[in-house]
Amino acid sequence: MSLTAGVVAVQGDVEEHVRAIERVCDRRGRSVSVHEVREPGVIPECDVLALPGGESTTISRTLHRAGLASEIREHVASGRPLFATCAGLIVVSADAGDDRIDELALLDVTVERNAFGRQRDSFEASLDVAGLDEPFPAVFIRAPAIDTVGDATVLATVDGRPVAVRQGPILATAFHPELTPDDRLHELALFEPETAASSPE
Numbered sequence: 001m002s003l004t005a006g007v008v009a010v011q012g013d014v015e016e017h018v019r020a021i022e023r024v025c026d027r028r029g030r031s032v033s034v035h036e037v038r039e040p041g042v043i044p045e046c047d048v049l050a051l052p053g054g055e056s057t058t059i060s061r062t063l064h065r066a067g068l069a070s071e072i073r074e075h076v077a078s079g080r081p082l083f084a085t086c087a088g089l090i091v092v093s094a095d096a097g098d099d100r101i102d103e104l105a106l107l108d109v110t111v112e113r114n115a116f117g118r119q120r121d122s123f124e125a126s127l128d129v130a131g132l133d134e135p136f137p138a139v140f141i142r143a144p145a146i147d148t149v150g151d152a153t154v155l156a157t158v159d160g161r162p163v164a165v166r167q168g169p170i171l172a173t174a175f176h177p178e179l180t181p182d183d184r185l186h187e188l189a190l191f192e193p194e195t196a197a198s199s200p201e
């Protein structure tokens, strides 16, 4: 059966996420149709969903205005996988400490935006990630860090701060896996969910 995937296309590395999902499906021998999501009505058709980075204040505002926020909530409530990266992590968190962001509160973590300081606004780290055999080349761009973790599992840390977590059908990273050719985290997030009511396989 063909898979339907969505990449929320408000801002950020939409194309790169689309290509990463296509590569993973190709490798796994799955046919897939990947939609760039801008309008309501698409997410309910999607088996798996990615929420890219960008500017979290803009993304949050647009998701609510465009009627996509409630669809993302329903997607997760039904146990379908969601991969949220960078600003995507901020938007799905419980609290980002910024009044301009109306968090979706799907992930039981609080985050600090731009947590890695000016001199390290952007950096790359070879990161040990739980669930991956080899380190992951993680690109951080004005990345958030996770401050407190409730019901989520920490998969990776930088300087002792969590930067990748998963909770049920959600996997979220503070960095940008779509910016490297390494798509193992897309595979882990979208095809090997921790718990999912209905697996896309």
Ligand SMILES: NC(=O)CC[C@H](N)C(=O)O
Residues within 6 Å of the ligand: 052, 053, 054, 055, 056, 057, 085, 086, 087, 088, 090, 113, 114, 141, 142, 143, 144
């Ligand atoms: N690369 C990113 O997505 C950066 C996130 C951005 N600094 C924010 O707080 O919204």
